[in-house]
Amino acid sequence: MAVNLRQLSALLGLSQTTVSRALNGYPEVNAETRKRVLAAVRETGYRPNRAAQRLATGRAYSIGLVMPIAAGMDSDIHFGEFLAGLAEEAVRHDFHFVINPAVPAEEEATFRRLAASGNVDALFIAYMRAQDPRIDILKSLSIPFIVHGRAIGGARDYPYIDIDNTGAFYDATRLLLQLGHRDFALINGPCDLTFAIRRKKGMERALGEAGILLDPALQEQSPMTDEHGYRAMQRFLSADRPPTAVLCSSTVLALGAVRAINQAGLVLGRDISLIAHDDVLPMLKPENFTVPLTTTRSSLRAAGTRVAQHLIGSVSRQQKTPIQELWKTELIVRASTGAAPARCARPVRSA
Amino acid sequence: MAVNLRQLSALLGLSQTTVSRALNGYPEVNAETRKRVLAAVRETGYRPNRAAQRLATGRAYSIGLVMPIAAGMDSDIHFGEFLAGLAEEAVRHDFHFVINPAVPAEEEATFRRLAASGNVDALFIAYMRAQDPRIDILKSLSIPFIVHGRAIGGARDYPYIDIDNTGAFYDATRLLLQLGHRDFALINGPCDLTFAIRRKKGMERALGEAGILLDPALQEQSPMTDEHGYRAMQRFLSADRPPTAVLCSSTVLALGAVRAINQAGLVLGRDISLIAHDDVLPMLKPENFTVPLTTTRSSLRAAGTRVAQHLIGSVSRQQKTPIQELWKTELIVRASTGAAPARCARPVRSA
DNA sequence: CCCCATTTTCAAAGCGCTTTGGTTGCCTCT
DNA sequence: AGAGGCAACCAAAGCGCTTTGAAAATGGGG
Structure with missing residues (x-):
């Protein structure tokens, strides 16, 4: 069924050497000859045997x-x-x-x-x-x-x-600042990984420009699972001065964070704004959240x-x-971000 | 650095044939010789070249x-x-x-x-x-x-x-029946896949034995994502006669279902019981849920x-x-299952 | 003690490719 | 006209393994 190099070269009336060279782009082959070889390959459906190539070249492919x-x-x-x-x-x-x-x-x-x-x-x-x-x-x-x-x-x-992790979270933070937010929280990935370090840096840079310091108590650095997002958000919400704006390093984290937000009776996009980084996981689309998520996006x-x-x-x-x-990354605005709520009104959670 | 068959056989004073046969378990090799060969392999760290094996045998490994x-x-x-x-x-x-x-x-x-x-x-x-x-x-x-x-x-x-998907959900349903539940719902995987078909069958068999019919309106068959679990549960909870017992085909589905339950102000394990099938996903452990999940378990x-x-x-x-x-599968009881609530009390959601 | 069957070992031929070290024409230069 | 250069091609030698067909060693029976 499948032809090999010897058969192919016999068919063409050429040596294996020439055919091999024609296929591998070596210069010492007549352009005309190369064209003939390629045509024959197309006709016969020739595919080089990888095992043989590996053996001959030492390359493993x-x-x-x-x-x-x-x-x-x-x-x-x-x-x-x-x-x-x-x-x-x-x-x-x-x-x-x-x-x-x-x-x-x-x-x-x-x-x-x-x-x-x-x-x-x-x-x-x-x-x-x-x-x-x-x-x-x-x-x-x-x-x-x-x-x-x-x-x-x-x-x-x-x-x-x-x-550009730094840029992504810088831009996201800027957006939230423009919406009037002043109380920020960050739910990040493991703190030894550079993407997490850079995202935090981007966020802190934007905050710094607005004269705001990120409260160390309002940061989470952990594996990016639903559960960690949930726990972190719960902790943040019970803080003295809960955040009105949260950045999440993953939509998986956001899943848990949103759960905690809902459970606390807060409305996403109104009482609290959230931006997550979206790795474009097919199983977890930000637009499918009950309140579609504003995200920084880049396909993993x-x-x-x-x-x-x-x-x-x-x-x-x-x-x-x-x-x-x-x-x-792209900053895509959906419904999970909104203007900062009037601060005095928050503890009462008025409608 | 790495030795090949020729070097190895030279070292042993044997032919490549014999060494090769010794290694591949052919019978026509003296037991003593084979032992020597294996010892030499251990010493030299000889590893056959896969590319050569592929070429010689035609097997792809x-x-x-x-x-x-x-x-x-x-x-x-x-x-x-x-x-x-x-x-x-x-x-x-x-x-x-x-x-x-x-x-x-x-x-x-x-x-x-x-x-x-x-x-x-x-x-x-x-x-x-x-x-x-x-x-x-x-x-x-x-x-x-x-x-x-x-x-x-x-x-x-x-x-x-x-x-044993049938058995898993049969057992799970039995447990819930024993706890007094009479109103069941099922959040299943895609209905054309046999695991989903069998789980449903197992559930229906147990219910049938108790003279109960599974309400078609209280079934969901969909891809097993968080979102689908959430939506299904929301729908169930707004039914005329909401279920007090729910089976989920995955902890991922359960994630969403639990979210909907919490959001409705119900308490898992008291107002409503849930058993999920646990594929032992490292990212989503049933014991890490706020209310640890009762599961049927089998490691994927x-x-x-x-x-x-x-x-x-x-x-x-x-x-x-x-x-x-x-x-x-193993049926592991945690906190998400409990006795069926008194039926009349449910609509009021008394404490 | 020799012959035959059995066990154990071996030399050599591939597997299908790449690549080295040519050879063959043909053209240009002196 | 011969040397030299270049373009285009080729034969054959591997790559490291398996496996075929045959030879050498061993043992048992006549």
Whole structure:
């Protein structure tokens, strides 16, 4: 059924060498000949045998990803969404991706083993922490890699794809300030991860410009689950001076936060405003909330796709463009944000 | 660094043939020799090159999974959890798994292509529907496969792993009946999927034994998201005769349902009882709910692991044990279930 | 003590691709 | 006219494993 290179070249009256070179874009092939080869490929449906290619080239045609095993990252829905994008792109190019779980202590060893094993020809890391040591390790290993997110401090010349977390929460906070809010709270992701650090920074910058300080008691830094959002919001609402404006690092957190808000008898968008970061999780759309959520949006799945594209590109062609992409987020206003309520009226919760 | 077969056999003073056979469990090798070989493997850390094995054997050492693209299955968190178990086991055995998205209309073609391509040597399917045609297709393709779930009707002699959905909801309903409940509601998964059909059947059987009919208006069949659970529960609570006992097919659905219950000012476990099926999603633990949830439990991740084990086993050894496993679920009682409230008192919602 | 059956080992031929190290024309330059 | 250069192609040698077909070692029976 499936033709192989020998049959294809026999069919064309060419040597395997020439056909192989025509297919792999080598220059020493006549343009006319190349056209004939490509036509024959289309007709026969020839697809190179990946196992043979792997054996001959030593390339694995697969990308590895070392997944930290730590609290809150385990089977995280956000990570799953990112992976979906990555997987889709990988399959399209007949690439595999191998997930390697590793505890932080063994991370470096895992990297080395993976790079040495030849089982993968590019690596990918995520969940960046400030001063993340993994970047230097990877740079020393001379294996292509890409980072989802960015470290804070340390080297800057490494390939990454990240979203503008600082800008996202800066803009969101600005919007809330313009609506008259003065009492803010933040429900953030784990405090060692750089996306969380940057979002907080963005928020504090905007607040600082308005001469406002973010109350440390009105901050939550935790894994991004529904439950954590709920608990944090409950705590905030029972504070001396409850917030009228809340930023959430995920719609999953917002899910719980909104639950707490409703339970307290407050009306979202009137008594309290909330903006969440939306990773475009198909299971949790901000517009499907009872009160549709105002969000800062950037598709996690799209990021996965982009990472895969780049990784695959850097393996297939030996293209040397160490990409650095910083995606802007969109600020989408829905019903969960409104003008700040008159402050004196709040404790009474008048209608 | 890494040794290959030639080096290993030279080291042992044996031929590659013998070493290879010793490693792959062929009978025509002296027991003593085999022991020496295995010792050498341990010392050198020899690992066979997968690409070479693939090329030589034609086996792909990878399992394929065709994922239906349809409403509600897209990036479903339940599916992700199952996959996590599968992936973990696959990595352990140096197997790949390839996810192939396909719309239902192209499903059969995708199967054929995949089976013919030689890119996978076993297939896996899930999201079983009643009379699912995919089983017959796979049986005709002479490629090992395994089903997560079971069809209803049609052939019975195919390998599957499933949980006892009927029994789970039968037991759960029985418990609620014993607690005095008479007004039931069901928030189920999509009505074409067999797990949902069986859960409903189990519930109806128990109710039938008590002479109770499940009100069609108090049923929801939908994708298992928080939002659907919320909406359904809201609808139920505004019915003429609202339920005092609710079964949910997922803790994700329960999340929304509980929100609606709280919002209505009802107390879970007192005014209304709820039992959810718990797939052991790390992000959503029933014991972390404000009122801990009574659940029927079975780990989706464990099922994924088991499926992978079997698939990998059936490829590595040519073991011919078409497994059929039906896992019992555990009924774990927590605080969300309680005695049925006195019926007349309910409309008033007295304390 | 030799022959045959059995056990244990081996050399060599692939699997389907890439790549090295040519060869063959043909054109230009001196 | 011959040297040199270049464009276009090719034969053959691997990559690291499995497996076929055959040979060597062993043992038992006549």
